[in-house]
Amino acid sequence: MKHSTNQQTRRGRGPARRIGRSLALVLPVVLVLSGTLAVTRVNWSGNPSDSVLTASDVSAADASSRAAARAPHEVLRDTLMTELREKNPGIALTHLQEAVNGRPSLAKHCVSIARALGHAAVRMYGPTRAQSYARPVCDTSFATGVAAAHG
Numbered sequence: 825m826k827h828s829t830n831q832q833t834r835r836g837r838g839p840a841r842r843i844g845r846s847l848a849l850v851l852p853v854v855l856v857l858s859g860t861l862a863v864t865r866v867n868w869s870g871n872p873s874d875s876v877l878t879a880s881d882v883s884a885a886d887a888s889s890r891a892a893a894r895a896p897h898e899v900l901r902d903t904l905m906t907e908l909r910e911k912n913p914g915i916a917l918t919h920l921q922e923a924v925n926g927r928p929s930l931a932k933h934c935v936s937i938a939r940a941l942g943h944a945a946v947r948m949y950g951p952t953r954a955q956s957y958a959r960p961v962c963d964t965s966f967a968t969g970v971a972a973a974h975g
Contacts, residue, residue, distance in 0.1 A: 901940060938962040955970050
């Protein structure tokens with residue numbers, strides 16, 4: 825007895841089979857994404873006065889928290905630059921040395937901060953007056969910054 829093998833029915837069952845396979849791949853992704861977005865809209869606190877977060881609010885909150893959570897050496901540099909502008913480079917250098925003594929983890933950033941202070945001092949006070957504030961903070965990096973900005 826001869827078995828009939830119809831190659832057309834074995835290879836594929838037409839467009840319905842292709843659509844079914846596509847849906848089998850796409851549908852789980854759509855369900856996961858819609859479920860994730862739905863969870864962000866649920867008020868989990870139980871307090872009706874709390875605002876409901878949307879997915880866009882969550883990403884905006886993440887971005888603002890990243891901006892607020894700056895590295896300690898960046899915060900120190902900005903603070904010292906403000907002191908240099910508002911007071912004088914000597915006070916900024918003293919506070920830099922105190923900060924490094926108080927938090928030894930800042931020591932690796934001391935040189936770059938002192939050089940930046942030296943550059944800023946030259947812009948504000950000129951090279952001669954800026955050099956008069958130099959002291960041995962961070963291996964005389966302030967003086968190096970003054971010389972680099974002047975030369």
